[in-house]
Amino acid sequence: MILTLLDDLARVAAGTKAEQYALPTPCDGFDxxxxxxxxxxxxxxFEAAFADPGAEERGADPHAYSGPDQxxxxxxxxxxxxxxxxAAGVEKTIVNVLTERQRAVLVSLYWTDRSVAExxxxxGIREATVRSHSYCALRTVRRMLSRIDPG
Known part of the structure; x- marks a missing residue:
């Protein structure tokens, strides 16, 4: 589904003419x-985050881009x-290799944006346990992603 979306977006992007650039879009404030x-x-x-899952922790901001249209x-x-x-089904593989507790910790920290204490x-576990499960889960995910694209 993601690849189909990217393929469709590529077709639309390729069909966009320079004279259309000033036209409004359904997105408020965006021509x-x-x-x-x-x-x-x-x-x-997204490309950088997929290649380097720790990019956001080092200050990468998806909203900061103001460069050229490429x-x-x-x-x-x-x-x-x-x-x-x-193609390798990495999303299912990653979920299956994490323990239930590791998944719960990651969802709580990164999906619901809770602090370690929260x-x-x-x-119902100690903060040190949260940090340990988070560290181990992220290390596992990074290792799996590096096997897919070790570059």
Missing amino acids: VRRLRQHLTGGLTY LEAVLPRLSATLRPAL TAVSL
């Missing part, structure tokens, strides 16, 4: 040019990065 820049930035961030260049790169991982209380 076609600004939407293409926004997509370029978001997809570039959508036609980004889409094939991202598709090439994701295709082998999706996660510990909600799961």
Whole structure:
């Protein structure tokens, strides 16, 4: 589904003409040019985060991109990065190798945006245990991703 979406987006991007750049879009405050820049930035961030899961921890910001519209260049790169991982079923594999507690910790910390202390209380475990499960789970995910694309 993700690859189909990227392929469809690539077709739309390729069909966009320069004279359409000033036209409005359904996205409030975005003309076609600004939407293409926004997509370029978001997809570039996603590509970097997929290749380096710790990028966000080091200050990468998906909303900070203000560079040129390079959508036609980004889409094939991202598709090439994701295709082998999706073909290998990495999303299912990662979920299956983490323990139930590791998954719960990651969901609490990163999906619901709880602090370590809040996660510990909600799961009924010590803060040190939260940190340990988080560290081990992220290390496992990074190792699995590096096997897919060791570059």
